[in-house]
Every structure is written in C-alpha cells, then in structure tokens.
Amino acid sequence: MDALSRRTLLAGGAATAAALAAGCAGTLSPNGEEAAPVQDSGGTADGTPKPPASLIGDGSTSDTGPQPQQPEAVPLELGQRPPQFVVFSWDGAGELDNQLFQRFRQLAQDHDARMTFFLSGLYTLPEGKKDLYRPPQHPVGASDIGYLSDEHVHATIRQVGEAWLEGHEIGTHFNGHFCGPTGGGRWSPEEWDSEIEQAMDFVMNWRTNTGFTDLPALPFDYRKELIGGRTPCLEGQRGLLPTAAKRGWKYDSSGPGGLQVWPQKFQGGALWDLPLQSIPFPGHSFQVLSMDYNIMYNQSGSSTKGDSSLYGAWQTQARDSYLAGFERAYSTNRAPMIIGNHFEQWNGGIYMNAVEETLKAVAGKPEVRLVSFRQLVEWLEVQDPAVLRKLQALAPGESPAGGWPSYLGGPAATGS
Template sequence: MRSARGAALLVVVAVLAAVGFVFLAKDGDDKSTKNNSSKAQAPAAGQDDKSVQAAPPPAGAVTLLGDGSTSTTGVQPNRMPIERLKPGETPPQFVVFSWDGVGEDNQKLFSHFRKVAQESDATMTLFLSGIYVLPASQRAQYQGPNKAVGQSDIGFLDANEVRDTIEQLGLAWKDGHEVGTHFNGHFCGPTGGSSWSAADWVKETEQALKFVQTWRTTTGITDLPALPFDYKKELVGGRAPCLEGQKALLEAAPQMGFRYDSSGPGGRQIWPVKANGIWDMPLQSIPFPGHKFEVLSMDYNVMMNQSRTVKGDPSNHAAWEKQAYESFMGGFNRAYSSNRAPLIIGNHFESWNGGIYMKAVERTMRDACAKEGVRCVSFKQLADWLDAQDPAVLAKLQKLNVAEKADWATFLSPAAPPAVPAQQAPGVPPAVKPAT
C-alpha cells in the first residue's frame, strides 16, 4: 500500500482514534478452494411428486445470489458450540481479535493471519472497508454522507489488491471468521462520522453492503468463486472509523440488522451490556507497562503512545514490540485471573515501526488462545453466546468490576432458600414464652 496513505491518516492525533487503512508486512500462503453445486433429488418412480418433500440441500451446496458475487452455502464451518453456563462453572475467557479495513496487498497480512488463527484455534472478526472490493476505476459508484462522489480518505485498492481481497474474504469465511464492516471512506473529524445522522449511517452501510454484493459486476472478474455467504445476513456488526459517531450509529443499528457494535470511544474490562437493543463491545483500556495510565487495546493507540509516527527510531523497535505484547497480555491476564470479562483487541494489517505490532499481536494470539478455558472467537460468536445465557447469570457477571475476583464454584449457584422454621411439637412449650 502506498506509504502516503498512512501519513495522511496520522493527522488524526487523538489517542482514541482507530484508523482503518492497510499497511501489510508478512507473506502467507493459501490454496483456493472451489464450491460444489448439486441438484435437488427427483421423486422416486411411481410417487406423486406433489406428496414428496424436497430433500434438504447437501452441505456445501451453492445457491448464487444477485450477479453471482455472493451465495448461500449452508452453515458456516467452525462454529463455536453454544451452551449455557452451569452452576459452579467458570465462564470461558473470550478473546476477540478484530481487524479494521482488511485489504490484502503484496505484503499478504490477511492470508498470514488466517494461517496464524488456524494454528491458534482462533476465529476473528474482519471489519471490511467496503470500497476495498470496489476498483478505483469504479470509484464514482461511492459517495459518503456529505462528501463528493468518489471521495475516500483511504484511497482505493488497485485491481490486483481488490482481487486478492475478495479471494481472502471467501477463504476466511470458510475458516469460520466473521465479515463485519468498517464502512467505506473512513471519514473522521468534524465532517466525518461524528457529524452523521442515523440516516447517514444507514446510507453508508447500504453502500458497503452493495459493493460486496456486486463485486463481480464492478470488477469484471469471472474466474473467482462467489463469496460463500449472503452478506445481508452475515453483516451483523461493525466498528466506526476513528471510533466516532456511535450515538447516531446505535440509533440506526437495529434498522441495519446489527446485533453488536464496537465503535465506543473506549471501554473497560467488564462484561458487555446492551445499548439500544444491541451488544456494546468497545475496545478496552488495558495496562500499559511502565506507565500509570492505561492504553486502548489497539495497535494504533499503542503506537501513538510510543513513537507517535509509523516510522519511529528503529533502535526503539524491540522495546516497543515487547511493551505492546506485554500490554495485550497484561489485559488478558487481568481478565483471565479475575472477572473473565471478554478481551477485545483491535488491529490493522499494517507495517508501522517495522511491523512490530503485528509481531506483538501474533505472539499474543498464539500464547493466549493456547491457555485452558480460553476461546478466541469473533464478535458474532460472542454475541451468540451472550444471547444464549440466562439473563440473571449475565446480570451477575455484568456487576463484576475490572479485576474483581469471584469464587466461581459458588458465584453462579442459585441462592439457598431460607430455612423453614421447625413446627412446634404438640404439648411442647415454645422456646420463648410469649409476653402476657
């Protein structure tokens, strides 16, 4: 990706800003897979075909949608089993690794982290910038709220990058990863998302949806398989650029079919609650080694508290990488050893300061996801689990403060009923003589 793209976005200096552009650092290998198609079975000989129920489509059967850009292929692979917590059971330690932008270019971080996730038994959330599947030649099809036609603060990918991104999205979904949205043009500041109405967010989301649903038409690519999911159903949450405009976004979220949002300007390591009917799951303040203050759980925010530039002094890279890793793991260990609140980590496919943040998050994924009782999941899977729990159990978890420990053997057990007083035996005076 062009280095100027990163420099332009660093105008946003607020520590809580979360940028959605793509810088990539490592190579990864992939083998594409092809979808299988099948036909419905015909009625058996001698049977009235009106009385015969159609056989369910076999696993992997493909139904193309629209222009063939997307499809339905059945249940997504690698779905997490969902069960209610039982009395005396320790809650799982959930960790959500999420990525903003998710374009694939010649540095191949998208494919690399798919491999890392597979090796770590992790599923992730990929917040796609919709214009990353829209060729630059078709930029006139996009217009952000109150912006010029074709305007984008993160530019557009070239034809090869668009193609590779589409391919990776299909493979990622088959791995079990979620495809959410980072919306489109990444507009921040006074005229960006912070100034948008609920209707503006709906318009922006509808365009992101359309670009995924029509990539075959806009790109002219014919030799890639359809994406193996219906994006209208798959899209259940997102993260706003620069973490701006959540109030209006939450107003629009139910209309857009969202079940969660991760656009809050900064949260704490506690169990999530709902806002306007959807799960509010922001990035979190986590320990920042060597400092009394905490840092938001995202690569950009760690970088802004270290070098404040994507090209800091190389002599500091090793120390900064160690600090980033210890910050992520500090947040993990704090929750893992106490209230078990889900840990939310956000990143970009980037090469800031020589790729040290990618190394730190990879090490975090490999170490944290290997621990007993840990589930590294997508936001969608976490929302599924939360929705399946007893509301009374969730209410107890939500009351736990940051780092507050609980005796899990008794914490979720129902309260013992009050003792029933023994009946007085006939002819036996009461223990306390009534006053006369």
C-alpha cells in the same frame, strides 16, 4: 502500501490523532435476485468440497448454508467458571503485497482461533468505478483511504471468501474512512444507513464492478452475515446506533474505550456494546486502548516509522500490554478481552509481531476461547439473564466473592 488509520486515542491524556490511509472504492447496485442453485467449482482452503451454492444477484455472493467451523453456544452450568473469551478483530481487512490477511488466517488455523474482519466496502471496488460511491457530506468518489489496486481488490475478495469458510466473521468498517470535522461523528442515522447500504452493495456486486471471472462467489449472503461493525476513528456511534438497531444488527464495536467488564446491551436493549478496552500500559501510569494504532501513537506519535533502535522494546511493550489486559481478566472476572488491529507494517511490523505473540501465548491456556464477535454474541444470548447480571456486576480486576461456584450459585465442590 501503508495506510495510517486515524483513531480516537485513549492514552492517559493523549487526544485524538490525525490520520492518513490508503484504501479502496465502492460501487452500487444489488438487486437481491437469487439464481437457481448451482454447484460452485473448487473446494475450501482445507481441500474439502464446497457446498452447493445458491448464487445471489450477479453471482458475487451466494448462500451456502450454515457457516462452517462454528462452536455450539451453550449456557453455563450452575457454579461453572465462564470461559475466557478473546476477540481479535481487524479494521479494513484489505490484502496487500505484505499478505498480512493470509498470515493471520494461517495463524488462526494453527491455534484453533476465529476472528472478526471488519471489511471496508471500498476494498472490493476498483478505483475506475469510484464514481459509484456517494459518501455522506463528501463529493462523489471521495475517500480518505484512497482505493486499492485491481490486484489488491482481487486478493482481498479471495481472502474474505476463504476466511468465512474457515469460520471467521465478516463485519464492516464502512467505506471512505472519514474522520474529524467532516467524518461520521456528524452523520445522521439516515446518512449512516446510506453508508451501510453502499458497503453492502459493493461487496454484493464486486463481480459486475470488477469484471473478475476467475474468483468464486463469496460463500455467504452479506445481508445475513452483517450483524455488526466498527466505525472509522471510533466516531459516529450516536448516529449509527438507531440505524444499526433498525437493521437488526446484534452488536457495535465503535465505543472509544471501555472497561474490562462483561458486555451489556444498549440502544434500548437492541445491541451488545463491545468496545475496545482500556488495558495496562507497561512503564506508564495510564492505560491504553487495546488497539495497535493507539499503542503505536504512544510510542512514536503519528509517525509510522519511528526510531528503529526502539522497535524491539516497543514490540515487547505492545505484547506485554495485551498480555497484562488478558491476565487481568483471566485471573479475575473473566470479562471478554477485545483487541483491534490493522493489516499494517507500522514501525517495521512490530505490532503484527506483538499480536501474533499474544495470540500464541494465550491460545493454549485452559478455558480460553479465541472467538469472533458473532460467536461471543451467540454465547451471551443463550446465557441465563440472572447469570449475566452477576457477571456484569464484577468490576475490572474483581474476582467473584467466594469463588465461582458460590458466586454463580453452584455446588461449592466444582471449579473454584
């Protein structure tokens, strides 16, 4: 099942494109009551025993303690060159027959990478329960991404739980993926609050809503896990931010295309601004947004099945675009590189291949860290504010004057 997510485009003059999609629905009813601690049966993906779990509510989620496989965030030493962070993020994060969720989890394991999965809440809700979803400014049960089959809801829930145990972050892509005149760009902070609350409810009550009895509880408390998201079509950030700040979120990745610079906080210092980025687009004088859909749109327009004779060239162009963005940062200001994707087989799956090639190409390079947004934020928040200001002052493609030891105030003898 293919789904085409409509997105704001940055394509050197290309405008917003229309979008289609296939998806899932949602349900409502977390009571937040916690049961007595129980030992969940089974083990993690690598065969180690699961920690004792305190089940939450109906047992759909649980508190299993600190997330496994998380790096310690430490401040830079004086004069130390910063790492090159790369964030691979996924919008929707539903598992279909193509098993792309599973494919990229395995890729991450093979290369010591962590990613962020922006889960659409409706991907945990059967279509038969769609009347539980009350989207802002739309009829009950409406959804521009449809609903997943029960089989795919089941597969998605399993993938989400296993991904978290492997160290990946579970964020949110909200629910119905509404864009344009009736989309989130016109929603009030209160309507965004309702959308978030419902997304959390669907994830935290999948057991009641699906009736599945053969899946373990998700190993995290989503009320604590959820610290950021990305809006459908990159629309509605203005209405979302007050609600996100009030909820204590740490970041937002809904910006319509940022420069490759070090992140700064916005919304009165409450949130880190972590948008997709403008990166070089080989063969063109303009830049493209660092997301598979936007690259595709500049190659085959809104068609997800373009000229197959061009697939090889398009895949190379997509990969080289990501690598050009990476190299611009890696060799100069070391700004975190942010890439967005969808689990889709557009144009024969070339964008999945391109992002896999990109990850493999950068993973083994010195000082490169493949992290989730949560991990990036944790690193940013332990840095000396004066050091961060120096990093933020560097423009895209700008190297630090005098080298890193001089620029960040350390002895000239260490790492230039």
